[in-house]
Amino acid sequence: MPHNDEPPVTLRIFGKQSRFLREQREMTRRELADLIPYSESLIAMVERGERPPKPGYVDAVDAALGANGVLRVLIPDVAEKHHPAWAEEYVNLQAEALALHVYSTHFLHGLLQTEDYARAVFRSVRPSMDDEEIERSVQARLATQSLLTRKPACRMTFVLEEPVLLRKMGGRAVWEGQLKQLLKLSELHNLQLQIMPLSRETHAGLDGPMALLETPDYHTVGYVEGQQGSYFLTEQHDISEMSHRYGTIRAQALDAEASRAFIQRLLAGESSA
Template sequence: MPHNNEPPVSLKIFGKQSRFLREQRGMTRRELAALIPYSDSQIAMVERGERPPKPGYVDAVDAALGAGGVLRVLIPDVAEKHHPAWAEEYVKLQAEALALHSYCTHFLHGLLQTEEYADAVFRSVRPSMDGDEIERSVQARLATQMLLTRKPACRMTFVLEEPVLGRKMGGQDVWEGQLRNLLKLSELHNLQLQIMPLARETHAGMDGPMTLLETPDHHTIGYVEGHRGSYFLTEADDVSVMSHVYGTLRSQALDAEASRALIQRLLTGEA
């Protein structure tokens, strides 16, 4: 089923509640902004459910509106919401996955990204994100990387298109740091990196990037991201096709040792 780019329901509820309380007091956003250390545009985004409010924001608005704690009690439900609604389910499934297999075509999977690389990725998003949004998104992405060292271990494989490694997201220093991180990650016993070389004359990945997740009850789910949302594929026929494609991609890509060697050559300028 498709997932749209709607914000999490909890953020929408909080936004409506805070807007209702503000309007009940006959107060405009600009008047509220004059009482708290946040701008009227920030207030508008929170009220629309587009931005998760920080605890300090909730405290300030609750006090300014004389809400008596009505908004404060919602902090645990809204303050940690870093992902749009369509991504929340994927993040949860990924954290619980027994296995994850991903084919990357434009940039590295979030589990592989350094903080600096993730920052560069989010700064490339259009329409542009503001500084606070970028910082929240980066920290949320880094938090998912607990999966790399989780016990019991999640089995992970990644097939990376060679141009993904050649693209110097964030500049030379960020790029080199990211390549060194890939070499470090490739040493994990539960993770395997493979590179799809540009010289390859046949290629099974014409339909684009994808991820396969094995759930705790040993079901496999396909996941595909689009421009404004994502899809989960759970029908056996669909998952079977995706699994076949991914298996073919792995057979066409460089093996783990050759992939490490290519990353090392990129770092030394020999590739």
């Protein structure tokens, strides 16, 4: 499994081509930004291959640089997909997983999110996404949730840090709806939900969030997300360490029944202690 910390080749090629055309005209990014309805920072990210350009961006840059369609012809190859390019492989693996084990530290995993919560998450992304892009991303995220009720069932466990539940993403109404959804999901026979309380004095999850997936051929793959991308871990030594760490995290967290009671107390307005 390759590491996905490099931008996709098609985006890098497009970025280099558009930068070459701009520099051939002795134009700075700021000068280009003055000619098109896109920011200098976005231009920089596209030129580095870090952000897929929208068709409108490609049209505007092609016209501003007098490229005569040289960039426009690449739109089918670089157009933005439903998921970030670096996440496509994970989404595909997740859809086929026999088992999925997730440790979340900042926000809920996509499989657990309500539509309103997912929309609030995407609205928090920086650089900002426009409304159309947000809605496409929300619907793509909701589509992955077919895994929850897939047959044969995927065995799933989730450990959530307490602050994940305390953070009122999207406001109180969205937050309450999300907590009710968690209670509903916790009743699924193939899903176990646990909360890691802030009161823990020892903690095996200090290295951050992670996921372990069991593939249809019974291999386990580790997945870690970062600020600018993600990567897979497949070496037996790495998987052994991650599995041990995740097992310890689950042992340190509240059990399923106590976790349900914790969520119910939050909904009732009681202290999270």
